[in-house]
Amino acid sequence: MTGNALELHDVAFIRGGRRILDGIGLEVARGEHWALIGPNGAGKSTLLNICGAVTFPSRGTAQILGAQLGRIDLRELRRSIGFVNPRHPLRSNLSAQDVVLTGETGSIELVPRWQPDDDALDRARILVKTMGIDDELRWHTMSQGERGRALIARALMTDPPLLLLDEPSTGLDVAAREQMIRTIAELPESHPELTSVMVTHHFEELPPSTTHAALLRKGRLVAAGAVDGVLTTERVSECFDHPIEVLRRRGRWSAIAG
Ligand SMILES: Nc1ncnc2c1ncn2[C@@H]1O[C@H](COP(=O)(O)OP(=O)(O)OP(=O)(O)O)[C@@H](O)[C@H]1O
Numbered sequence: 001m002t003g004n005a006l007e008l009h010d011v012a013f014i015r016g017g018r019r020i021l022d023g024i025g026l027e028v029a030r031g032e033h034w035a036l037i038g039p040n041g042a043g044k045s046t047l048l049n050i051c052g053a054v055t056f057p058s059r060g061t062a063q064i065l066g067a068q069l070g071r072i073d074l075r076e077l078r079r080s081i082g083f084v085n086p087r088h089p090l091r092s093n094l095s096a097q098d099v100v101l102t103g104e105t106g107s108i109e110l111v112p113r114w115q116p117d118d119d120a121l122d123r124a125r126i127l128v129k130t131m132g133i134d135d136e137l138r139w140h141t142m143s144q145g146e147r148g149r150a151l152i153a154r155a156l157m158t159d160p161p162l163l164l165l166d167e168p169s170t171g172l173d174v175a176a177r178e179q180m181i182r183t184i185a186e187l188p189e190s191h192p193e194l195t196s197v198m199v200t201h202h203f204e205e206l207p208p209s210t211t212h213a214a215l216l217r218k219g220r221l222v223a224a225g226a227v228d229g230v231l232t233t234e235r236v237s238e239c240f241d242h243p244i245e246v247l248r249r250r251g252r253w254s255a256i257a258g
Helices: 044-051 074-079 096-105 118-130 144-155 174-190 233-240
Strands: 006-015 018-028 033-037 059-064 081-084 162-166 195-200 212-217 220-226 244-249 252-257
Touching (some): 006 044, 018 044, 033 044, 144 174, 174 195, 212 233, 220 233
Parallel strands (some): 033 212, 081 162
Antiparallel strands (some): 212 220
């Protein structure tokens, strides 16, 4: 496939007369791995939802994988997008493999009377294995870290060209967080065609595979581009309206508030 994975032009999102996003222009080329960072309420999740064809812009245009929102079959497009949200509202006590299989139907629960074909079953088994998930586990008793890995495997079920991650390390202890970061950092190797966008609050959670970053403040982009030019002390301090020193060591980032 050619062209950018994402192209947003002058996107605004307005609710209750409030501009939650405004003047957003963003181009994400295929194969890039973006981090979307900003203070609470900056609009990160809203922007990610637009990238995932979950939310439509109030103004401007959003092209996702070459298709313009509002002009395409959403079901088909959504199969091309893996979405990882740790607040996954699954109620049933599904096995790890069944959680992964719901990625095939794009549903939260298993679809009644739906039977996966052999190919889907094989892919689910391989994903459970490569993500290092214990296949005896069931949803209700999985730890947050195990759930996170199961949700990434679920998101990869359709082999999507675009993966969106909304704070995938939420609720993880430091060991589980490191494992999650490693899992995400290895994706470009196992899925070389993949493009990803990850929302996070914490610089420590950025995988070393991050190639680009966008800083969002009060619904507007403060900076967007190659990661080392964006995650600087100056730009991050401007974004958070607070002095923050950004450091990069051995490929990983940290931030210290002044
Ligand atoms: N559909 C909606 N209707 C009204 N307000 C909304 C809607 N969606 C989001 N908002 C508001 O827009 C703002 C941005 O929300 P969003 O969740 O995108 O921010 P965020 O940067 O992801 O925040 P956080 O870091 O706290 O998760 C918030 O004030 C939120 O309450």
